[in-house]
Amino acid sequence: MILASMDKLFLKSKTLMKRDETPDVKPVKGGEQIPEKKSKKVIALPVKIFLIGFMGSGKTHWGKIWAKNESLTFYDLDGRIKKAFKMSITEIFEKKGEEKFRELERYHLRKFESKKNFLLACGGGTPCFSDNMDWMKSQGKVFYLKAEPELLLQQVMHETEKRPVIKKVNPSELLFFIQKKLEEREPYYSQADVILNVDELNENSLSLFLTPTK
Secondary structure (H helix, E strand, O other), X not given: OOOOOHHHHHHHOOOEEOHHHOOOEEEOHHHOEEEOOOOOOOEEOOOEEEEEOOOOOOXXXXXXXXXXXXXXXXXXXXXXXXXXXXXXXXXXXXXXXXXXXXXXXXXXXXXXXXXXXXXXXXXXXXXXXXXXXXXXXXXXXXXXXEOXXXXXXXXXXXXXXXXXXXXXXXXXXXXXXXXXXXXXXXXXXXXXXXEEEHHHOOOOOOHHHEEOOO
């Protein structure tokens, strides 16, 4: 595909790039670094893409769309675990415990070492355990779908039974729980190669970062 020019790219996208890709940065609340100027990041094919983000951020939804557009194979990590273990994620949490689930998660994630040209939607906690973030970055490119707590609440408030992390949370305390959990996970999420704001996403958001191998 032919990528848009640098100016056109960033007129259309408010994507935040990592601080080590842009020399001029300014500090903001919490010590996070935001680039003064944005620069285009182009990823050559073949590629391994890992989508991370909190539950309800749209990893599966957008992952399927982007994978189809870019002729990549789409995988869902939780789906692979459910199929292999023949239990829902909630059942694994309840019957085997979170520690067992994280072991399964690590095992099935590492199986992607031998695959290429894929897009994998990871679980919300995947980057936060077992050095998974470092491993994913060593294998391919990690995209973080970043969303505000209020938006995430809207997406998950009617799906608590399917999501073990929030299943037992009092509905009146769900927003506070999401805010605190996001705060805990942000140090991991923010290590992603590319950070995409969920409210700016469209079917071409991934295309802006890919270019075929010459």
